[in-house]
Amino acid sequence: MPTVFQFLVRQFLLKLEAVHKELCSGQIDEYDRHFRLLICGGSNTGKSSLLSCFSSEANQSEGTTVLRLDNVNIRIDVREKDEWQPEYVSEFDGVVVVFAADDFKSFENAVEVVRRVQTCDFLPVVMIENKIDLIDDYNYTNKDAIEDCLKKARIRLYR
Numbered sequence: 001m002p003t004v005f006q007f008l009v010r011q012f013l014l015k016l017e018a019v020h021k022e023l024c025s026g027q028i029d030e031y032d033r034h035f036r037l038l039i040c041g042g043s044n045t046g047k048s049s050l051l052s053c054f055s056s057e058a059n060q061s062e063g064t065t066v067l068r069l070d071n072v073n074i075r076i077d078v079r080e081k082d083e084w085q086p087e088y089v090s091e092f093d094g095v096v097v098v099f100a101a102d103d104f105k106s107f108e109n110a111v112e113v114v115r116r117v118q119t120c121d122f123l124p125v126v127m128i129e130n131k132i133d134l135i136d137d138y139n140y141t142n143k144d145a146i147e148d149c150l151k152k153a154r155i156r157l158y159r
Contacts, residue, residue, distance in 0.1 A: 007158070031066070031075035038088055040081045040113055041098035042106040046130035050098060084113045086120055095125040101159075102134045104142045107149075114155050129159045 039047045065076045081088075084095070095117050099110035110127055117125045127150070150157050 030073070032072045033074040034077070035074065035093045036077045036079075036091060037094050037096065038079055038081060038084075038092040039096045039098060040084055041130075042082060042100075042103070042109050045098045045100045045103070045106050045110075047098050050128070050130060084116050086116070089120045089123055092123065095123055097125060097127045098130050099127070100131040100134075101129050102131055104145075107142070107146055111149060111153065111155065115153070127155055127157050129157060132159055 039050070041047055065078055067074045067076065079092075084097075088095075097110045097113045097117070099106040107129075114125055114127055117123055129146070146157070
C-alpha cells in the first residue's frame with residue numbers, strides 16, 4: 001500500500017509533467033524525474049522526520065531525496081522552511097504544508113500558509129497532518145474543527 005508521501009509524489013508527477021519537460025530539456029541526469037519541492041510548516045511539526053522516512057539514498061546530499069516509484073527514479077530537491085514567501089513560486093514545483101496533530105496552532109498557521117500559496121501563480125499545494133501517532137484517541141476535539149475548516153477552504157488534507 002503506497003504511503004501518503006508516495007501518493008503525493010505520484011500526484012506531482014501527473015500535475016508537473018510539462019514543468020519537468022521544460023526544466024530538464026537538454027539536461028542529462030541519472031534520474032528519470034527531478035522536482036523541487038518545498039516542505040513548510042511550523043517548528044516541531046515533523047518536516048524532517050517525514051523526509052527521512054522516504055529517502056532511498058543513505059548518504060544523500062543536504063536537501064535531496066531519491067524515491068523509486070513504479071520503476072522510476074525521482075530526485076526531489078527539498079527545502080524546509082517555517083514560513084512561505086511569494087518569491088518561492090519560481091524556485092519550487094510544489095509545496096507540502098505540514099502541521100502537527102497535537103498542536104492546533106500549527107494547523108492554524110498551516111491553513112494560512114496554504115492560502116498564501118494559493119494566491120500566487122499555479123503551484124500544487126497539499127497539506128499533511130503529521131504526528132497522528134501522538135494522539136491516543138484520534139476523535140480528539142480539534143478533528144472536527146480541522147475537517148470543517150479544510151472543507152470550507154477546499155484544501156486537500158492527507159493524514
